[in-house]
Amino acid sequence: MTSALDDLARLGDPIDARPLFAPEHGELMSLLRGLSPADWTAEAVPGWTVRDLAAHVLGDCYGRLGRRDGHRGGPGFRPGETLEAFIHRNNDEWVRAFARVSPAALTDTLGLIGGQTAQYFAGADLDAPALGVSWAGADPAPMWLDAAREFTEMWTHRQQIRHAVGLDTDDDPRFLSLVLDAFMRALPHTMRDTKAPNGTQVRITVPGPAGGAWHVTAADERWSLAEPVTRPAAAVELDAETAWRLCARGLEPDAALARARVDGDADLAAAACQIVSIVY
Numbered sequence: 001m002t003s004a005l006d007d008l009a010r011l012g013d014p015i016d017a018r019p020l021f022a023p024e025h026g027e028l029m030s031l032l033r034g035l036s037p038a039d040w041t042a043e044a045v046p047g048w049t050v051r052d053l054a055a056h057v058l059g060d061c062y063g064r065l066g067r068r069d070g071h072r073g074g075p076g077f078r079p080g081e082t083l084e085a086f087i088h089r090n091n092d093e094w095v096r097a098f099a100r101v102s103p104a105a106l107t108d109t110l111g112l113i114g115g116q117t118a119q120y121f122a123g124a125d126l127d128a129p130a131l132g133v134s135w136a137g138a139d140p141a142p143m144w145l146d147a148a149r150e151f152t153e154m155w156t157h158r159q160q161i162r163h164a165v166g167l168d169t170d171d172d173p174r175f176l177s178l179v180l181d182a183f184m185r186a187l188p189h190t191m192r193d194t195k196a197p198n199g200t201q202v203r204i205t206v207p208g209p210a211g212g213a214w215h216v217t218a219a220d221e222r223w224s225l226a227e228p229v230t231r232p233a234a235a236v237e238l239d240a241e242t243a244w245r246l247c248a249r250g251l252e253p254d255a256a257l258a259r260a261r262v263d264g265d266a267d268l269a270a271a272a273c274q275i276v277s278i279v280y
Contacts, residue, residue: 008138008141008142008145009224009226010188010219010222010223010224010225010226011136011138011145011185011188011225011226012185012214012225012226014126014142014144014145015144015145015147015148015178015181015182015185016126016144017121017144017147017148017150017151017178017182018121018122018123018124018126018147019122020151020174020175020178021117021118021121021122021147021151021154022115022118022119022122023174023175024118024151024154024155024158024175025114025115025117025118025154027158027170027175028057028110028114028154028158028161029107029110029111029114031158031161031162032054032103032107032110032161033107035050035103035165037103039164039165040103042164042165043164044160044161044163044164045160048095049164050161050164050165051103051106052095052098053157053160053161053164054103054106054107054110054161055094055095055098055101055106056091056094056095056157057110057114057154057157058098058106058109058110058113058114059091059094059095059098060150060153060154061110061113061114061116061117062113064117064120064150065113065116065117065120067131068120074090075089075090075093083134083279084279084280087279121147121150121151124143124147125143126142126143126144126147127142127143127144128142128143129141129142129143130142130143130145130146130147131146133145133146133149133185134279135186135189135276135277135278135279135280136149136185136186136188136189136277137188137189137192145182145185148178148181148182148185149182151178151179151182152179152182152183152248152277153278155175155176155179156179156244156248156278158170169241169244171210171240171241173208173209173210176210176240176244177209177210177211177212179244180206180210180211180212180240180243180244180247181212181214182277183243183244183247183248183275183277184204184212184214184225184247184275184277185225185277186247186275186276186277187202187204187214187216187223187225187272187275188216188222188223188224188225190271190272190274190275190276191216191218191223191271191272192222192223194218194223194268194271196218196233196268197218198218198219198220199217199218199219199227199230200217200218200233200268201215201216201217201218201227201229201230201231201232201233202215202216202217202232202233202234202235202236202268202269202271202272203215203232203234203235203236204216204235204236204237204238204243204272205235205236205237205238206237206238206239206240206243207237207239207240208239208240210240211240211243215227215229215230215232216272217230232264233264233265233268234262234263234264234265234266234268234269234272235262235263235264235269236260236261236262236269236272236273237260237261237262238256238259238260239259242256242259242260243256246273246275247275247276247277247278248277248278249276249278249280253270253273253274256273257269257270257273260273
C-alpha cells in the first residue's frame with residue numbers, strides 16, 4: 001500500500017533548507033537592529049506595522065519550539081472555522097497581545113528565540129513526518145517540505161519589512177533560489193482541477209542566478225513534478241521578482257501574466273499562474 005508520504009513524490013526532489021535558517025535569521029536581526037524608531041511604525045502588510053510583523057515572526061518561532069517540546073497549549077479551532085480563518089485569527093490575537101512590547105525588547109527576544117528555532121531546523125530529520133503544507137496539498141508533509149515552507153515564510157516576512165522601510169528585495173541567490181524552488185512545489189496542487197490528457201506538461205522558467213525551471217505534468221488524473229521532461233504544451237517565463245511576489249500573493253495572477261513571456265496554450269499558462277504558496 002502506498003503511504004501518504006510516498007505519494008508526495010509528485011512534489012519533486014526534496015529540498016534541504018536546514019543550512020540556511022541561521023544565516024536567514026542573521027539577516028533578519030541585522031535588519032531589525034538597523035531600524036529607526038519611525039521605521040517600526042511603517043506599514044509592512046495591510047493592517048500590520050513593522051513591529052507587528054516582527055511580533056508575528058516571533059510567534060511563529062515560539063509555535064515551532066512549542067511543537068518541538070511536545071507542548072499542546074494555545075487556542076483551538078472554533079466550531080466550523082476553516083484552517084485559513086483559524087490561522088489569521090490566531091496570528092491577529094498574538095500580534096495584538098504583543099502591542100505592549102517595545103521594539104528593543106522584541107528584537108532582543110527574537111534574537112534569542114529565532115536563534116533557537118534555527119538550531120532546531122539545523123538538526124531536523126528531513127524524512128520525518130511533519131506539519132501539513134496546505135498549499136502543496138500535503139498533509140502530513142515530510143519535514144523537508146515543512147522546513148522549506150517555514151524558511152519561505154521567514155524570508156518573505158523579511159522582504160516585507162525591507163519594502164516597508166524603502167529597501168528592495170534581497171536577491172541573494174542563496175536564499176531566493178531556495179524560496180522559488182519551495183514555492184513551485186505548489187504547482188501540482190494549483191493544477192489539480194485543470195483537466196488535460198496524460199503527458200500534458202506546463203513549464204515555468206525563472207531566469208537568472210536564483211532561477212530554474214519547473215515542469216508540472218498531467219499524470220493519472222493529477223499533476224506531478226516527478227514526471228520525465230517532455231515538450232511543454234505551455235511555457236511561462238517570469239522574472240524572479242514577479243515569480244516570488246505572485247506565489248506570496250503580493251501580485252495577482254493577471255498582473256504576473258502581463259509581465260510574463262508565454263508560449264503555447266494560454267489557458268494552461270493562466271492556470272499555472274494561479275499558484276499560491278502561502279495560506280491565503
